[in-house]
Amino acid sequence: MTQLPIDEILPSLKKAIGSGNAVVLKAPPGAGKTTRVPIAILDALEERQIPGQIWVIQPRRLAARSVANWIAHSREENVGETVGYHVRLDRRESARTRIVLMTTGMFLRRMQSDPLLEQAACVVLDEFHERTLELDVAIAMTHRLRSELRDDLRMVVMSATMETAPIADYLNRDDAKNALEMQCEGRTYPVTIHHGDDRPKERLEQRLIEPICNALSTTDGHVLVFLPGVADIHRVQRALQSSQAFESSTPTQIPNIVSLHGSLSPKEQDAAIRTSANRKLILATNIAETSVTVDGVTAVVDSGLAKVPRFDSRRGMTRLETTAISIASADQRSGRAGRTSEGHAYRIWSMAAQRSREEYDVPEILRSDLSGVMLMLASHGEKDLSAIHWLTPPPPHAADSAGDLLKMLGALDFSGRLTQIGSQMAEMPLHPRIARMAIEASQSMSRETVAALAALLSERHPFESCASMSLSEMVHAITHKTIPRNVTASALKSFQRIIESIGRSLPQSIANESLPITSETPSEIAIAKALLAAYPDRVVLRRADTPDRGRMVGGRGVVGLQSVLGEANQSPLVLCWDVDGGGVESKVRSAISIEEDWLDSNQIAERDQQTWDTQKQSVRCRHQTLYGDLVLKETPGKVPGDETTEQLLFENTRSLLPIGGAKFEKRLQRMGLVASVMDEVAPFDDAMHEELLRQLCHGKSSLAELQRAAWFDHFLGLVGYDVWQIVEREAREEIALPGGRRVPIRYEDGKPPWIEVKIQLCFGWRDTPRILGGRVPLQLHLLGPNGRPQQITNDLASFWANTYTEIRKELRRRYPKHDWPENPHDATPTHHGMKRR
Known part of the structure; x- marks a missing residue:
């Protein structure tokens, strides 16, 4: 050896x-x-x-x-x-x-x-x-x-x-x-690393042609090309076959181009790595990164990319993301070229980009759907993932999301213990969703049909190119051995072996042996109900105005419903069991119509939803029927006038304060003036004003009702009657003029208190009138006979002594019949202002 x-x-x-x-x-x-x-x-x-x-x-x-x-x-x-x-x-x-x-x-x-x-x-x-x-x-x-x-x-x-x-x-x-x-120090042959240039805008398949040609021309062995996914393998293969550079780089021997990825059958995978005298160009995903040795590989071409499943716990979806591999993975890939002889590794990224990569891959436990793991551990009696001693603990939000899903599927009860359905699901080598579907489907379908459905939902299948085929049509093709035009018999036979293996793994407890085995074609309704049991969180309510779009349970928007269901399908409720989790809205890949009465009654709720109507400036109420957070039905309802009503009214009117009318606003201004001068009166601040509003919102639902409310009565209750008496005394509403007439005192925030009065009504006043015990003078807006201002002053004595003489000349000329005495502070005021006869 x-x-x-x-x-x-x-x-x-x-x-x-x-x-x-x-x-x-x-x-x-x-x-x-x-x-x-x-x-x-x-x-x-x-x-x-x-x-x-x-x-x-x-x-x-x-x-x-x-x-x-x-x-x-x-x-x-x-x-x-x-x-x-x-x-x-x-x-x-x-x-x-x-x-x-x-x-x-x-x-x-x-x-x-x-x-x-x-x-x-x-x-x-x-x-x-x-x-x-x-x-x-x-x-x-x-x-x-x-x-x-x-x-x-x-x-x-x-x-x-x-x-x-x-x-x-x-x-x-x-x-x-x-x-x-x-x-172990190891003994690998030297591998020469070649770095390329960073050209992110150029398509991947075009960036790979040159390094592939270099690898073929500088080495004599097989060339292993690492690509992120199956679609990339197909694109690179087409690009190479149409590239003149590829043909000219291998004038003596065009290599056999073979694929290697997880979707191939075991026989096809084994053929790709089998020792061969003919030169091979192997286009592979990261399935070839570890353990698998392809004898005779002398060059590796690395895209530096891999498709990584990433679970978004907020959306409850797993999506494949194409991401840059770590330095450790790049080294692992390069090492494939030095297993049996000296080799070369061509990386399409630059040395600078190499230094910026992560040293190791992020553990999958930090980015994966944990529902399958949680179900397995629950079958061992583990209710809490955090109680297990992990090398890298899973994120709490991902564990919570997995628990929520399993409870929704009925696998766990509310305390986290495994249910009878959960025990059945744990027996199956299937994702919890597919296992739940199998249990539901077994109520109306044979074991073979259940296995076919499970395989179609969890494995790559030969009907993926048959975009127009429904699930029931695919099952019919499988059970009746009818082969669509673009599906090969060998592919269908290989897939049949997968179905048989899944069927053998299904527990006896869900087998419906009384149903026929090979002649059954399940109805769309039976399939839809089985899928609904597996994907209760993928129910979508279509938008009435744009039926191609809808809203999924949880609030996620979806698009592409009509392209999947057809223009004629206008069903308001749709189950989108296969969606793309990326983007602002999820792209629907597979969907089926469902009926409202199929939904789990335990997930249906009734509520009165109150909202603020900005147009009518009032609270409105709609009675809603909900599935999760999807509003299935909505009818007008009576506003209940409860705490929710009061809170909505308060939140939407607090920015409009004060709203108690002009008379109440004037009282607030009078109080504010007194509080600024006298310690006995506290200012009526924003907090007190909001408290007053909150009290007045009780039993009301609109701005109009608030405006008609007894603001002053509640105001007195807050500030106290004794305090208000001080305000009434010190900042009175009116003032008496020398002739006995009374005029209102105007109070405005940021301005001194003032009155508006004709000059002739002020005859006999020697000094400026004052309020608040003489501490605050009134500002006088002195008017002519025509009611227009002639002077604004807060020093009446100075006005009589200095300004009045000049104004008197002009007023006598314009109003000769009016009395304009030379000594106004000794004159008698008159209402009409005319000279005495």
Whole structure:
């Protein structure tokens, strides 16, 4: 057997495993950790005659299958003998199997049915640097099991790029047996890194042609191209096939262009990585980043991008975001070129951009939907995610959102305990929504039909290019083996195997064996009701004026309803189970009409909604029927005049203060003047004014009612009668003129108190009249016979002595019949102002 770098530390690893220590192992790509460590552990267990299996956990199905095949081949055995694998919808294992390569999801399902992991002697978490959500759950649950119940369970955490110290510290917190750190220096061939230029405005496929051509012309082996998604793979393939530069760069041998991504069947994935004498250009997603070795790869072309699922707890949706990979991931990808010989790695971003990237990927637990994890943990009796010792604790808002969803689906009760429906859902290897759909669908559909629906909703299927087909038509095509024109028989057959596997995984408790198996075509109504059970938070009320748009439960806007449902469909209620979470409004990808009486009655509420009508300046009331926060029906109702009414009236009229009329406003101004001079009277401030308004809002619902209210009566109740008597005395409403007539005193904020009076009515007044015990003079607006102002003064004596003489000349000329005495302060005032006969 070829010597590999990992072999140097295997004796220490075997000793640690024999002693029961946990091991945290770091070994670079190509060191052989994934293929050699499980064999070394098996040797250590057999030497000590320790029974049980070694479970090697891989984040990806392709890696689990390929590694199992490689180890089995190295032992000259078939898969399923000493070495087996278990991935979703595919399992090769027997009673003889000691090493099982499995995906993280399968590991967690096994833990659910076997909480003590009685079959396992050692758990190996490989490629831990990927920090998927399931890996974080796996390490937390395995570590707790070792710490509390199974100190004999061995544990190894491995990766090529992770830092070992934080993992070891985490495991050593509660572990009586120390977690040991081990590192292997490795032996990889030199890889020359080439950086490109940052050209963000240029399309990705165009930016990749040049580095792909360079990789093909400078090396002789296979070329591995990392792309963010399947659509990008197709675009790059089309761009290469139409590029003259691509053909001219490989004059001797045009490589076979193959794809490698998670949507391919296992057979297609295995064919892509199989050793081949013909040169290959492999267009891959990050499925090829770890564990999978493609022999003969001498060059890597890296887009530096990956599609990352990100859960928005506010919207309750997960969306795929194309993001820049971390430095660790870029190094991992580049290492693929140096596995078997010297190689080259072409990165399309600049060195400056490389330095600005994150060092490691953000753990998925910080950005994922936690509902599946919470359901699994609830089946173990865990009600609180925060009670678990996490390597990286999940965000509280994401945990709350997951709990809310599971309660909405009926999986958890209000205390967080698993319900009967939740127990059924936890048995299925499906997302909680799809599991809930399966339970509902089983009431009217056969097991095969339920499995078909689950597969169509959770897996990539051959009908994705058939945009006009409904779900019921797809199910009919599957159950009746009718193949649409643009669907191949092989694709439908491959998808049928997935359906059969899901059907086998469905618990007997939801199987409706009395229904026909192959002749059933479920109605749109049955499908809609099943989908509604799974997506109760995706109910949309269409806008009456723009039926292409609507509002989803939770307030999110959606667009594109007519393109999905058709112009003829005008159903007011729609279930949009597949929407794009990005953008201002969510783009609808799949939707179906529903009826109001299908909605869960427990989610229906009646309420009287009061709002402020700015046009009528009053509170109005509408009686509403709601589903969540969606208003299904609304009719006019009587304003109840309760606390809500009063609060609405108060909030919408406080900015209009004062609103008690001119007479009340004048009283406020009089009080304000007295308070500015006399300590006995406190000012009537904004707080008191708002308190007065709040009292007057009781039993009223409009501004008009407020304006008619008894403001002064309530005002007296606030300030006190004795205080108001002081105001009445010191800042009286009127003043008597020398001739006995009375005129009102004007009070305005920011101005001195003043009166308006004709000059002839002031004859006999020697000095300026005063109020507030003589402390405040009145300002006199002196008018001529025509009522127009002639002088404004607050010093009447000075006016008589100085200004009056000049004004008198002009007034005598204009009004000769009027009396204009030379000595006005000794003259008798007259109302009409005429000379005496």
